[in-house]
Structure formats: C-alpha cells, structure tokens
Amino acid sequence: LPATAAELKRTPLFKAHAEAGARLVPFAGWEMPVQYEGVRQEHVAVRTAAGVFDVSHMGEIETRGPRALEFLRHLLSNDLGKVGVGGAQYALLCRDDGGVLDDLFTYWLEEERFLTVVNAANAETDFNWFAKQADGWDGVEVVNRSADYAMLALQGPEAVACFEGIAEDGETPDRFHHGEATIAGARALVCRTGYTGEDGVELLIAPGDAEAVWRALMGAGVVPCGLGARDTLRLEVCYPLYGNDLSTDRTPIEAGLKWACALDNDFVGADRLREQVEEGPEEKLAPFVFTDQGIPRAGCAVMSGDERVGLVTSGTLSPCMEVGIGMAYVRSDLGSPGTELTVDVRGKRRAARVESKPLYKKES
Amino acid sequence: LAAESYPDELLYHPEHDWARIEGDTATFGITWYAQDALGEVVFFDPPDVGATITAGQSYAEVESVKAVSDVIAPLSGEVTAVNEAVSETPELINEDPYTSGWLVKVKLTAPDEKGSLLDAGAYKAQLELGE
Numbered sequence: 001l002p003a004t005a006a007e008l009k010r011t012p013l014f015k016a017h018a019e020a021g022a023r024l025v026p027f028a029g030w031e032m033p034v035q036y037e038g039v040r041q042e043h044v045a046v047r048t049a050a051g052v053f054d055v056s057h058m059g060e061i062e063t064r065g066p067r068a069l070e071f072l073r074h075l076l077s078n079d080l081g082k083v084g085v086g087g088a089q090y091a092l093l094c095r096d097d098g099g100v101l102d103d104l105f106t107y108w109l110e111e112e113r114f115l116t117v118v119n120a121a122n123a124e125t126d127f128n129w130f131a132k133q134a135d136g137w138d139g140v141e142v143v144n145r146s147a148d149y150a151m152l153a154l155q156g157p158e159a160v161a162c163f164e165g166i167a168e169d170g171e172t173p174d175r176f177h178h179g180e181a182t183i184a185g186a187r188a189l190v191c192r193t194g195y196t197g198e199d200g201v202e203l204l205i206a207p208g209d210a211e212a213v214w215r216a217l218m219g220a221g222v223v224p225c226g227l228g229a230r231d232t233l234r235l236e237v238c239y240p241l242y243g244n245d246l247s248t249d250r251t252p253i254e255a256g257l258k259w260a261c262a263l264d265n266d267f268v269g270a271d272r273l274r275e276q277v278e279e280g281p282e283e284k285l286a287p288f289v290f291t292d293q294g295i296p297r298a299g300c301a302v303m304s305g306d307e308r309v310g311l312v313t314s315g316t317l318s319p320c321m322e323v324g325i326g327m328a329y330v331r332s333d334l335g336s337p338g339t340e341l342t343v344d345v346r347g348k349r350r351a352a353r354v355e356s357k358p359l360y361k362k363e364s
Numbered sequence: 365l366a367a368e369s370y371p372d373e374l375l376y377h378p379e380h381d382w383a384r385i386e387g388d389t390a391t392f393g394i395t396w397y398a399q400d401a402l403g404e405v406v407f408f409d410p411p412d413v414g415a416t417i418t419a420g421q422s423y424a425e426v427e428s429v430k431a432v433s434d435v436i437a438p439l440s441g442e443v444t445a446v447n448e449a450v451s452e453t454p455e456l457i458n459e460d461p462y463t464s465g466w467l468v469k470v471k472l473t474a475p476d477e478k479g480s481l482l483d484a485g486a487y488k489a490q491l492e493l494g495e
Contacts, residue, residue: 023403038404039429228403228430295407295427317406317429346425346432348409 011056012150012210020224027227028121030057035226042229043319046196050156051225052217055202056210059123060145061130064113067139072106072114075133077252077269079262083108088176088193090260092252093118093126094269098276099248100255102126103240105193107178115145115189115204119242133268150210154217155200155225155233163190163201166216172201184212195230197237197358232316235325236360238287244298245285245313245327254281254329256357283310286335287359290324290343292351301344302328302352309334312343318360324350325359365458368396374462375478376487377420377438382462388475390439393466394426394457397491403428405454410446411468417441419477424467426457439477441470 008031017024022033033054035042045051063072072080078091087108093101102122107115118126127144134142154163160172163181170181170190178191186209191202205213218224231241240246240255251269252261253276263274290296296315301308310330318325326343334341339354374382380398384391399405407427417423422434423443446468450456457465482490 034430035403040404040406232429293407294409295432297432317427319429 009057011054012207013054013056013214016211016214017054017224020218022224022226025227028057028119030120032057033224033226035228036224039226039228039232040319042223042225043232045223046156046198046225046229046233047320048157049223050154050158050162050200050221051223051229052214053153053155053225053227053230054150054210054214055153056150056207057120058151059118059120059126060149060204061116061118061127062113062143062145063116063130063134063140064143065139065141066112067137068112068114068141071134071137071140072116073265074267075130076104076106077257077261077267077273079265080106080108080114082262083176085109085111086173086177086179088178088191092246092257092260093129094252094267094273095248096269096272098251098253098269098272100242100246100250100252101129101248103242103246103257105191107189107191109178109189117151117204121243148206149204150207152203152205152210152213152217153194153196153200154203154222155194155196155198157198159198159200162217162220162222166220175199184209184216186213188213195239196233197239197360197362198233231314232319235314235316235327236318236320237358238327240285240327241314250285250329251276251281253277254283255285281332283329284332284335285313285327286310286330286339286354287327287357288325288341288343288352288354289318289321289359290350290352293324294345294348294350295324296326296328296343296345296350296352302330303342303344303349304331304334309341320360324352330354366396366399366460368400369462370395370484370488371462372484375438375481375483377436377481378487378490379436381436381438383438383478383481384466385439385472385475385478388472389444389469390441390472391466391469392435392438393461394435395487396461398433399458399461399465402426402431402433405457408450408454408457408467410451411443413443413446415443416473417443417468417470419474419480426454435467437470438481439470439472440474441472443468444471445469
C-alpha cells in the first residue's frame with residue numbers, strides 16, 4: 001500500500017526545504033524535495049557551479065571488528081582490500097543467484113571499522129541481509145546507523161572550493177577517499193564521492209547539525225537541488241538507479257558493472273557471475289540517445305524493426321544535451337554503441353542510437 | 365514564471381484546460397494550475413493540423429523532465445493550427461500559459477458543448493476544493 005503523508009519520514013532539513021520553496025514528494029518512504037526553482041536550473045548549477053542535495057534518507061550500516069574486512073570482502077562484489085583505510089569503494093550487494101540487492105558505497109573508516117551507505121528504499125532489507133550473513137562470523141559486528149547520520153551531497157565544479165571556503169579545519173580528501181572537517185561548528189565525515197558525474201564531497205553529519213551545515217552552504221551561494229536534478233544528472237553519466245536499472249532480477253554483469261566485481265574472489269553471487277561472464281549475458285544495459293524528438297520513459301518497449309528487443313529502465317530529457325536519453329536492457333547483440341533502434345513512446349516510434357558511457361561527456 | 369491567474373474571458377475544463385471561444389473557432393491551452401503542477405515543460409507533442417479532437421479526450425501531451433501529462437480537449441472540433449513556437453520553446457507554456465503559450469486553434473464542431481465548461485469563478489472554486 002502507498003504510504004500516506006502521516007507515515008512518511010522527514011529528514012532534519014524538512015523545515016529548511018519548505019522555507020527554500022521545495023516541492024516535496026513521497027520517495028522511498030520519505031517526504032523529499034523533488035525540486036526547488038526547477039529541475040533544469042538545478043541540473044545546470046551542478047554542471048557549472050555547485051549544488052547541494054539532502055540525501056539524509058539514505059541508510060548507513062557500520063561493520064566493525066577484527067574480521068570486518070574479511071566479512072565485507074565476502075559480502076560485497078568489489079574488493080575493499082584494494083583501497084585501504086581512508087578509501088571509498090562502490091560495490092554491488094548480490095544474492096547467491098547474482099541478483100542485485102543494492103548498489104552502495106563503503107568507506108573504510110578505521111582499521112576495523114567500515115561505513116556502508118545504501119539506498120533509502122533498501123536500508124532495512126540491506127541491514128537485515130548484512131545481519132543474517134554475519135550470523136556465525138565471530139569478530140564481526142553489524143550496526144544500523146541510519147538514524148545517526150544526515151547526509152548532504154555538495155556537487156559541481158566549484159563544490160570543493162566551496163567546501164574549503166566554509167570548512168573551519170580539516171583537509172580535502174582525494175577522489176574516492178574520505179576525511180574529517182568542521183563546518184558551522186559541526187564535525188563532518190567528508191567523502192570525495194557523488195552521484196552526478198561532477199567533482200564534489202558528500203558530508204555525513206549528526207542529524208542535529210544538519211540545519212547549521214545546510215545554512216552555511218546556502219550562505220556560500222550553493223544552489224539547493226532536489227531529487228529531480230539528481231536523477232537527470234546521474235542518468236547523463238549513466239550511473240544506475242536501484243529500482244529502475246538494478247533489481248534482484250538483474251546481475252551486475254547484465255548492468256555493465258563487471259568493473260565493480262572482483263571475480264577472482266569468492267563473494268556471495270560470484271559463482272553465478274563468473275558463469276554469466278563465460279556464457280555471455282542474454283541482455284545488457286545499454287545507454288542510448290534519441291535521434292528523434294520525444295522523451296523516453298521507464299517501461300517503454302525497445303524495438304528493432306517490428307521485433308521487441310528490450311525495455312527502457314530510465315529515461316528523461318537531458319538538460320545538457322537537450323535530447324531524450326535513457327538506459328534500456330536490450331538483447332546483447334543490439335547493445336553495442338552505434339546500433340540504431342526505436343523506442344515505443346506511448347504508441348509513437350522514436351529513433352534511438354546506442355551510445356557508449358557516459359552519455360554526457362564533459363568538455364575539457 | 366507567470367503569476368497565478370485565471371482570466372475571466374476564458375472558459376475552463378475541470379481537467380485544467382482553457383478555451384478562448386471566438387464564434388465557431390476556439391484557442392486551447394492549459395491553465396496556470398496545470399503548468400505549475402507539471403513544472404518546467406520541456407516537450408509538447410502536438411496533434412496534426414486537420415486532426416479531429418473530442419471534448420473530454422486527450423489531444424496532445426506535454427512533458428516536464430519528470431512527468432508526462434495528457435492535454436484534454438475542452439470542446440470538440442478540427443485542429444486548424446498548432447503553436448509552432450511552443451513546439452520550439454515549450455517553456456512558453458510556463459511563462460505565459462494563456463497568450464503566447466496557447467497550444468492549438470480549433471474549428472468547433474459542437475459549439476453548444478461550451479455549456480458544460482466552467483467560468484473562471486467556478487474553476488477557481490474547484491481548485492480551492494481540491495486544495
């Protein structure tokens with residue numbers, strides 16, 4: 001059943017969003033800002049200057065203990081052993097059959113302490129999965145820390161300079177690393193990661209500090225951005241969205257995420273993924289652009305001639321490229337860049353061409 | 365962006381569409397409320413000139429980055445013109461929903477249907493009830 005307004009959770013910034021003129025919508029059980037001034041302006045702010053997203057709805061799971069690293073290398077598709085303390089790494093959480101339970105980022109905080117940031121919609125099931133898998137592992141403790149953190153994603157070419165301008169102490173971490181800083185008197189875990197294709201930092205802070213940090217960012221001229229722009233930004237650079245492009249019915253191999261799978265290791269699901277690499281997947285996730293007018297949407301059929309060959313899982317109008325863009329699972333032989341297909345948009349056939357990732361290529 | 369308004373000289377369909385009737389022809393568009401609910405319009409998919417449209421049924425689509433919305437015909441008729449400026453620059457619908465953001469001109473086939481439309485006061489009352 002759909003959650004009613006009364007059941008929706010609110011982040012510590014709910015009041016600040018309302019004041020900033022946000023349009024709030026239900027998302028993954030939370031009442032979240034979808035836009036303030038407009039999706040397109042917010043999108044452009046992140047591509048050209050700096051924007052901030054309240055992503056406090058995301059979940060956090062802490063894994064600690066002498067065998068925490070060994071456990072996470074068993075549970076996650078990627079090899080945390082490659083990054084070291086202070087590092088951050090993207091990975092998939094898979095079932096035995098290779099189906100994706102979530103995609104997530106893990107921050108290696110201390111020798112025996114890790115923090116994994118997961119999608120809001122999966123926070124409970126992920127934690128339960130971590131806890132169940134940890135059963136029988138001596139020297140591993142798994143703690144749901146979702147209520148202990150608010151999270152702000154500061155993104156854009158000016159984001160790091162902006163962070164450095166308001167940070168009272170601390171150093172800027174390198175890409176895919178984290179550090180600590182003080183902003184507006186609040187201690188923040190600062191992660192050089194993001195979901196927009198731009199440079200930037202993600203700030204994990206105590207919920208009680210969120211408003212002060214938010215106001216400091218607003219004072220520095222950072223543009224508040226909603227989930228609408230977050231979606232168009234990530235789609236331009238072909239980052240998958242769980243629930244659209246990833247699900248338990250899809251594997252990381254089909255999703256084009258083999259690079260995030262340490263297939264030499266024996267993590268949960270690895271056997272099936274190695275098998276699938278050997279066989280070649282029947283379908284794969286292909287980014288595409290419209291060479292026609294129109295906007296593709298999730299659920300639209302992909303056609304080759306009169307044959308249905310796939311399904312769009314994400315689609316929008318690209319604010320930077322000003323054409324329809326999307327990602328679709330298509331028959332593998334039709335998933336190579338340059339392949340011409342059509343997409344059935346509510347009865348109208350729109351011409352599309354498969355492209356390489358990312359669809360939006362930053363001019364350098 | 366335009367300020368909220370519902371001009372008195374227009375008639376309104378409850379699905380947030382307006383009609384400006386001049387004899388047996390009319391101009392159609394979407395209301396301030398409709399464009400505000402949709403957000404910035406990025407695509408207008410017009411009907412063909414010559415197409416027959418039916419009161420209460422969808423004759424076009426407008427899309428924002430996030431959503432698609434059907435546009436409902438307030439009256440029945442035959443499309444005599446579509447607003448090419450809106451096809452080129454869909455945000456005209458947000459900037460000026462009642463004048464430069466018009467969508468189609470129609471030769472009415474059943475002008476009496478206007479009796480079922482709302483005047484500005486009745487439409488505003490409907491919006492207030494909905495809120």
